[in-house]
Amino acid sequence: MSIHSKKSVKNITVSTIRGMKSVEPITMITAYDALFAKLFDKSVEMILVGDSLNMSFSGKSDTLSANMELMLYHTRAVCRGASRPLIVFDMPFGSYTSEDLALKNATRIYRESDAQALKIEGGKERANIIKVLTQNSVAVMGHIGLMPQFVRSEGGYKIKGKDEKNIASLVEDAKAIEAAGAFAIVIEGVKCEAAKAITDAVSIPTIGIGAGLDVDGQVLVWSDMFGFFEDFKPKFVKQYLDGAKLIRDAVDVYVDEVKSKKFPSDEFTY
Numbered sequence: 001m002s003i004h005s006k007k008s009v010k011n012i013t014v015s016t017i018r019g020m021k022s023v024e025p026i027t028m029i030t031a032y033d034a035l036f037a038k039l040f041d042k043s044v045e046m047i048l049v050g051d052s053l054n055m056s057f058s059g060k061s062d063t064l065s066a067n068m069e070l071m072l073y074h075t076r077a078v079c080r081g082a083s084r085p086l087i088v089f090d091m092p093f094g095s096y097t098s099e100d101l102a103l104k105n106a107t108r109i110y111r112e113s114d115a116q117a118l119k120i121e122g123g124k125e126r127a128n129i130i131k132v133l134t135q136n137s138v139a140v141m142g143h144i145g146l147m148p149q150f151v152r153s154e155g156g157y158k159i160k161g162k163d164e165k166n167i168a169s170l171v172e173d174a175k176a177i178e179a180a181g182a183f184a185i186v187i188e189g190v191k192c193e194a195a196k197a198i199t200d201a202v203s204i205p206t207i208g209i210g211a212g213l214d215v216d217g218q219v220l221v222w223s224d225m226f227g228f229f230e231d232f233k234p235k236f237v238k239q240y241l242d243g244a245k246l247i248r249d250a251v252d253v254y255v256d257e258v259k260s261k262k263f264p265s266d267e268f269t270y
C-alpha cells in the first residue's frame with residue numbers, strides 16, 4: 001500500500017523515509033518559498049530547501065555564496081507553506097567546516113525553523129561531522145557524487161562513478177555516511193552502475209538526481225523541472241511544464257490589455 005493511501009499518515013518523518021527503502025520510490029522536490037511549498041505539500045514525501053536557490057532564485061553563478069541567514073529565511077517560508085512532507089535544510093558552503101561549527105549551526109536551524117533534517121555534501125571525509133550531529137539528535141541526509149559546493153575546487157561540475165575505482169570510493173563514502181548515522185543519501189550526477197552499487201551497499205534510502213532509476217527515490221529542482229530556469233538544462237532534467245513560456249505569454253496578454261485599455265473591465269472594477 002502506498003503511503004498516499006494510508007489515511008493515518010499525516011506528517012512524514014525520518015522513520016517514514018527510512019521505511020520506504022525497497023518498498024516504494026521516494027519523491028523529493030526543492031522549494032524556496034511558502035507559495036510553491038503549499039503546491040507540493042500533498043504530493044511529495046520530502047521538500048529540500050536547496051542551496052540551488054542561490055542560482056535559480058538569486059541569480060548567482062553557483063551555490064557558494066548562500067549563507068545561513070539566506071537559507072533560514074527560505075526554510076521558514078517553506079515550513080509555513082508545507083506541513084506534510086519532511087523538510088530538509090541544505091547546509092550552505094562553509095557552515096559545517098568543523099564539528100563545533102556544524103553543531104552550532106544545526107542547533108540554530110532546529111531552534112529558528114521547523115526543518116526536520118539537514119543535508120551535508122561530502123563523503124567519508126565528512127563522516128565525523130555527520131556523526132557529531134546525529135549523536136546530538138540532528139537528522140542528517142548525506143550528499144555524494146557531483147557536489148555543487150565543490151564546483152570551484154574541482155574546476156566544474158563533474159559526473160562521477162565512471163570507473164571501478166571511483167565506484168568503490170563512492171560506495172565507501174556511502175557506507176561511512178550510513179555508519180555515521182545519516183537517514184538517507186542524495187546521489188547526484190553519477191553513472192547508473194555507480195548509483196546501483198551504492199544503493200545495494202547501504203540500508204538507508206538513496207535519492208538520485210542524474211543517477212538513473214536504480215535508486216530509492218528521486219529529487220529535482222522545481223525551477224528546472226517546471227521550465228523556469230533557462231540558463232542551462234542538465235541532461236537529467238525532465239521538463240514537466242514550460243513555465244517560462246506560460247508566464248511570458250500571460251505577461252504579454254496583461255501588457256496588451258493594459259495598453260489597449262481592456263483591463264480592468266467592469267468585471268474587475270468596484
Ligand code: KIV
Binds near residue numbers: 048049050051209221
Ligand atoms: O541544492 C539543491 O537543490 C540540491 C539538489 C540538487 C539535491 O542539493
